[in-house]
Amino acid sequence: MIHIDYRDSKPIYEQIADGFENLIGRGVIEKDSQLPSVRLLAMELSINPNTIQKAYSELLSRGMTYSVKGKGIFVASQKESFKERKLSELFDKMRKLILEATASGISGDEILSVLVNVQKTIREGA
Amino acid sequence: MIHIDYRDSKPIYEQIADGFENLIGRGVIEKDSQLPSVRLLAMELSINPNTIQKAYSELLSRGMTYSVKGKGIFVASQKESFKERKLSELFDKMRKLILEATASGISGDEILSVLVNVQKTIREGA
Amino acid sequence: MIHIDYRDSKPIYEQIADGFENLIGRGVIEKDSQLPSVRLLAMELSINPNTIQKAYSELLSRGMTYSVKGKGIFVASQKESFKERKLSELFDKMRKLILEATASGISGDEILSVLVNVQKTIREGA
Amino acid sequence: MIHIDYRDSKPIYEQIADGFENLIGRGVIEKDSQLPSVRLLAMELSINPNTIQKAYSELLSRGMTYSVKGKGIFVASQKESFKERKLSELFDKMRKLILEATASGISGDEILSVLVNVQKTIREGA
DNA sequence: GTGGTCTAGACCACG
DNA sequence: GTGGTCTAGACCACT
Numbered sequence: 001m002i003h004i005d006y007r008d009s010k011p012i013y014e015q016i017a018d019g020f021e022n023l024i025g026r027g028v029i030e031k032d033s034q035l036p037s038v039r040l041l042a043m044e045l046s047i048n049p050n051t052i053q054k055a056y057s058e059l060l061s062r063g064m065t066y067s068v069k070g071k072g073i074f075v076a077s078q079k080e081s082f083k084e085r086k087l088s089e090l091f092d093k094m095r096k097l098i099l100e101a102t103a104s105g106i107s108g109d110e111i112l113s114v115l116v117n118v119q120k121t122i123r124e125g126a
Numbered sequence: 127m128i129h130i131d132y133r134d135s136k137p138i139y140e141q142i143a144d145g146f147e148n149l150i151g152r153g154v155i156e157k158d159s160q161l162p163s164v165r166l167l168a169m170e171l172s173i174n175p176n177t178i179q180k181a182y183s184e185l186l187s188r189g190m191t192y193s194v195k196g197k198g199i200f201v202a203s204q205k206e207s208f209k210e211r212k213l214s215e216l217f218d219k220m221r222k223l224i225l226e227a228t229a230s231g232i233s234g235d236e237i238l239s240v241l242v243n244v245q246k247t248i249r250e251g252a
Numbered sequence: 253m254i255h256i257d258y259r260d261s262k263p264i265y266e267q268i269a270d271g272f273e274n275l276i277g278r279g280v281i282e283k284d285s286q287l288p289s290v291r292l293l294a295m296e297l298s299i300n301p302n303t304i305q306k307a308y309s310e311l312l313s314r315g316m317t318y319s320v321k322g323k324g325i326f327v328a329s330q331k332e333s334f335k336e337r338k339l340s341e342l343f344d345k346m347r348k349l350i351l352e353a354t355a356s357g358i359s360g361d362e363i364l365s366v367l368v369n370v371q372k373t374i375r376e377g378a
Numbered sequence: 379m380i381h382i383d384y385r386d387s388k389p390i391y392e393q394i395a396d397g398f399e400n401l402i403g404r405g406v407i408e409k410d411s412q413l414p415s416v417r418l419l420a421m422e423l424s425i426n427p428n429t430i431q432k433a434y435s436e437l438l439s440r441g442m443t444y445s446v447k448g449k450g451i452f453v454a455s456q457k458e459s460f461k462e463r464k465l466s467e468l469f470d471k472m473r474k475l476i477l478e479a480t481a482s483g484i485s486g487d488e489i490l491s492v493l494v495n496v497q498k499t500i501r502e503g504a
Numbered sequence: 505g506t507g508g509t510c511t512a513g514a515c516c517a518c519g
Numbered sequence: 520g521t522g523g524t525c526t527a528g529a530c531c532a533c534t
Binding site for chain 4: 274339343345350351356357366370
């Protein structure tokens, strides 16, 4: 369900949180359904329970889930569209990337060309 | 000459190294010209000399500079084109960004549209 | 595992980095296995943890290892053959040595003769 | 007469001392002839007089020269043959290089092969 | 004065 | 527990 890459510089707890956010946002996990318990997921992924706990706290603070004492953690109803939020995130990250590139003397056309190349390689790789 | 943002998660020594790499790569600092001394820059930026030293070591291992004991640190001649390297970096980061976005269900056309929007806002901001 | 010579002009952190590079390159330490922790090795060698950290950073930038925060430092898969790289290094150092010798008026045949003598004494010493 | 490479890791005073040792050893500068004064050489090479002074001290301690107060520094008669000494130096450096290479798993034949290749490239380059 | 190495001790994020 | 960053202060070789 969730894939962990230990070599990724992104911390494990964030990889887990992002993974669930994706599954929830894309509707793979439905609203009000229960997430696996901390202990269970920790065993399944062979990961320290503290790390799972941190990932779940992250999801909670992002408003993706709600917790019921003694019962577990459940998927919250999504206020704003998941895709909308992701598009907004993409916009911010893309903007930062482009500002950096521009500061290094790369032109707008060159950036566009890089984007097209990337998309091409991804299509070919798929 | 170099601007430090203490709130940035990017470590100080890397901000400094990146800053100089940019100045050197864009030709603002010429080949064989001397960089400010470790102690001087440390005083100017109110930063520990060891941190400056680490930034300069980073530049050295990136091949951007060469050092002469007792004399100072100087800008090396750039073997590989700076821009070429930056374009390659941009490609990698862009690829990662797009893969993430795609995993969230964003289409290639939508990504392109975001890019165009970003470029538009940057042009207007400038 | 690692031997330090304090009288050697080669800095300690480099002796450590070179030592591990050798162990890794020769396959003594296997891929994805964990290196001793910074603090542990510091205690074992009676060396300041910062110096160990610097040695490990060096290995990281050489691409010999990858680090996972909170978990440890691990041996990376070797892209370019270790031996290939070492042969290239040997070539460069040998070239420099021979150029110096030639500048002192030593002939090519004399250099070859010295090499044979050295190899002889090493075999006898072993 | 003497060539300085500021990028070389070898300190300048040593480059100067080695340069004179070479000229003296190969008979380019004759016995009992006078070396240029510290001030003169400093001006010619655009180098700090302290550095020249250190180079001359080095030559003195190597027994290559003798100094006469108020007159200057002169080339001493060479006790042991210059070439003999250089061969001995070459032997030591070569031995160290080969021991390092052997520790990295490079065989004696491979070392010989590298040597031959180096000599080949030098001949071709000349 | 210059760069480079090392020690000591602190703080942070992560697991 | 782990690695990583930063500060403070010392010493060294070299110019």
